Amino acid sequence: MLVVPAVAGLAFLVLPLAGLLIRAPWSTLPARLAEPHVLEALRLSLVSATVATACCLLLGVPLAWLLARVRFPGRRLVRALVTVPLVLPPVVGGVALLLVLGRRGLVGQWLESAFGVTLPFTTAGVVIAEMFVAMPFLVISVEGALRGADQRFEEAAATLGASRWTVFRRVTLPMVMPGVAAGAVLCWARALGEFGATITFAGNFPGTTRTMPLAVYLALETEPEAAIVLSLVLLAVSVVILAALRDRWVSTP
Amino acid sequence: MTLDARLVVTRPAFTLDLALRAERGKVVALLGPNGAGKTTALRALAGLSPLSGGHISLRGRPLHTLPAESRPIGMVFQDYLLFPHLSALDNVAFGPRCQGVSKAESRRVAAELLERVGLAGHAAARPRQLSGGQAQRVALARALAVRPELLLLDEPLAALDAHTRLEVRSRLRRHLAEFDGATVLVTHDPLDAMVLADRLVVIEGGAVVQQGTPGEVARRPRTDYVARLVGLNLYRGAADGGRVDVGGLLVHTSEQFDGPAFVAFAPTAVAIYRSRPDGSPRNLWQATIEGVERHGDNVRVHLDGPVTAFADVTPAAVADLDLTPGQRIWASVKATETHAYPA
Numbered sequence: 001m002l003v004v005p006a007v008a009g010l011a012f013l014v015l016p017l018a019g020l021l022i023r024a025p026w027s028t029l030p031a032r033l034a035e036p037h038v039l040e041a042l043r044l045s046l047v048s049a050t051v052a053t054a055c056c057l058l059l060g061v062p063l064a065w066l067l068a069r070v071r072f073p074g075r076r077l078v079r080a081l082v083t084v085p086l087v088l089p090p091v092v093g094g095v096a097l098l099l100v101l102g103r104r105g106l107v108g109q110w111l112e113s114a115f116g117v118t119l120p121f122t123t124a125g126v127v128i129a130e131m132f133v134a135m136p137f138l139v140i141s142v143e144g145a146l147r148g149a150d151q152r153f154e155e156a157a158a159t160l161g162a163s164r165w166t167v168f169r170r171v172t173l174p175m176v177m178p179g180v181a182a183g184a185v186l187c188w189a190r191a192l193g194e195f196g197a198t199i200t201f202a203g204n205f206p207g208t209t210r211t212m213p214l215a216v217y218l219a220l221e222t223e224p225e226a227a228i229v230l231s232l233v234l235l236a237v238s239v240v241i242l243a244a245l246r247d248r249w250v251s252t253p
Numbered sequence: 254m255t256l257d258a259r260l261v262v263t264r265p266a267f268t269l270d271l272a273l274r275a276e277r278g279k280v281v282a283l284l285g286p287n288g289a290g291k292t293t294a295l296r297a298l299a300g301l302s303p304l305s306g307g308h309i310s311l312r313g314r315p316l317h318t319l320p321a322e323s324r325p326i327g328m329v330f331q332d333y334l335l336f337p338h339l340s341a342l343d344n345v346a347f348g349p350r351c352q353g354v355s356k357a358e359s360r361r362v363a364a365e366l367l368e369r370v371g372l373a374g375h376a377a378a379r380p381r382q383l384s385g386g387q388a389q390r391v392a393l394a395r396a397l398a399v400r401p402e403l404l405l406l407d408e409p410l411a412a413l414d415a416h417t418r419l420e421v422r423s424r425l426r427r428h429l430a431e432f433d434g435a436t437v438l439v440t441h442d443p444l445d446a447m448v449l450a451d452r453l454v455v456i457e458g459g460a461v462v463q464q465g466t467p468g469e470v471a472r473r474p475r476t477d478y479v480a481r482l483v484g485l486n487l488y489r490g491a492a493d494g495g496r497v498d499v500g501g502l503l504v505h506t507s508e509q510f511d512g513p514a515f516v517a518f519a520p521t522a523v524a525i526y527r528s529r530p531d532g533s534p535r536n537l538w539q540a541t542i543e544g545v546e547r548h549g550d551n552v553r554v555h556l557d558g559p560v561t562a563f564a565d566v567t568p569a570a571v572a573d574l575d576l577t578p579g580q581r582i583w584a585s586v587k588a589t590e591t592h593a594y595p596a
Contacts, residue, residue, distance in 0.1 A: 161322050161399055
């Protein structure tokens with residue numbers, strides 16, 4: 001009774017990917033990949049996703065630590081707020097970013113007058129949009145790892161004279177490193193595929209803000225074959241990530 | 254006096270109130286049943302649990318105002334808590350590094366300590382590659398590496414199997430003898446306490462019930478818990494010259510004094526007869542056998558009667574006398590085998 005819908009569900013998930021592989025223009029693939037605008041989009045995507053992930057690590061790991069280790073009033077509320085970007089439509093995130101960081105935005109206005117910095121429609125804007133959408137993945141993963149870690153090791157470090165910062169750097173962080181790595185990979189993958197917030201906040205300018213997902217969407221109208229090739233690249237990246245994290249997610253306990 | 258502390262920790266449904274002193278070069282064992290507050294006391298000394306009241310002073314300086322990382326202490330945890338991502342050497346070097354010693358110097362100190370605990374060959378090993386006994390020695394070396402003035406050991410032998418325990422216990426005793434600061438050790442095992450400690454502090458329900466040298470405590474238990482630990486029958490009563498009324502039985506003893514008293518005697522001092530013996534020894538009573546169980550090479554017989562008592566007899570005696578639960582027998586103890594002391 002349950003097998004039929006189960007198989008249908010599996011087919012529904014797998015068939016589109018199979019279609020992508022079947023329709024791929026394998027013969028012209030290398031030439032297509034070498035086209036300058038493809039390479040440009042690929043490079044921009046990789047760079048912005050990597051920078052966004054690095055920034056997320058800098059801000060997200062301390063945030064995760066705060067949520068996991070420090071008791072403060074309103075902690076539950078803060079945790080809920082952190083997860084909002086997970087469920088928020090990315091386009092809405094982009095609009096929100098524009099309202100705050102745009103040229104007429106609350107913070108953006110000040111950034112421009114004080115530092116002459118404008119974020120929207122720049123590569124920095126792409127990074128900001130990707131961070132906004134991807135950071136919750138990192139925070140949740142790291143917070144989970146921190147909660148799972150045995151805090152008595154931190155106590156042991158304290159009895160050896162380690163300050164809170166040393167404890168974090170030399171004991172806590174190394175012990176939750178698998179969780180941090182998994183969170184970073186997840187965060188990077190989410191940043192790489194980011195579309196809605198990016199196109200809303202950073203626009204679609206070749207070379208500066210046109211990342212892979214934007215290029216796929218655009219190419220679909222003009223040259224579908226190029227869209228398929230770009231999609232294949234993103235699919236390949238996803239498969240690699242899945243393979244890298246298989247022990248964490250795919251294996252059954 | 255190196256350590257002088259009064260530890261008060263108040264929790265819902267539990268209060269620990271404990272005065273504790275320890276001198277340089279001496280080992281004090283906190284002995285007590287599970288839930289007595291031993292570990293709480295140790296954590297309070299380390300600064301891992303806050304004090305609700307009292308004070309801790311170490312060589313005249315207040316300690317309770319300092320956070321854990323600023324206290325001159327070394328602690329060995331029950332399951333050692335060696336950092337799994339660091340080698341044995343780096344685990345030991347961790348403390349000196351935190352004190353601002355250079356990496357090279359910390360490692361030199363660590364290597365020296367590992368050598369001292371006989372693990373020079375395991376410096377590069379990760380904690381999971383070490384046996385329980387080895388991990389315990391690394392944990393001790395790590396605690397000593399910070400040159401503590403106060404060493405705290407939480408059930409240092411509890412995680413070891415019986416065979417390893419014997420060897421590790423005697424090693425630990427040697428290392429503690431070399432340590433020139435004060436040591437506070439927590440254990441629920443009387444043998445560990447007797448072997449390792451210069452002084453025992455027995456706590457029950459968060460308060461001290463008895464303290465003294467291991468010999469004193471073993472000879473003169475003052476609570477049922479301590480009596481059970483050291484394997485004695487213990488009764489409380491009123492002494493009147495050479496007799497102590499323990500309620501239901503008048504025990505004749507060799508000591509002479511008046512007033513509230515304890516009487517203790519060993520289970521091996523109890524003789525059992527099927528019928529009333531001739532020449533009637535002075536301490537004689539009729540009892541019912543509650544149970545019979547193996548106890549080392551002997552058999553321990555649980556007696557119920559005017560007083561409850563344990564008697565240790567040989568397996569041959571059990572066969573000869575046909576001792577089975579429910580049976581009525583006569584039990585006796587010579588006055589010279591009892592020990593009475595003021596309560």
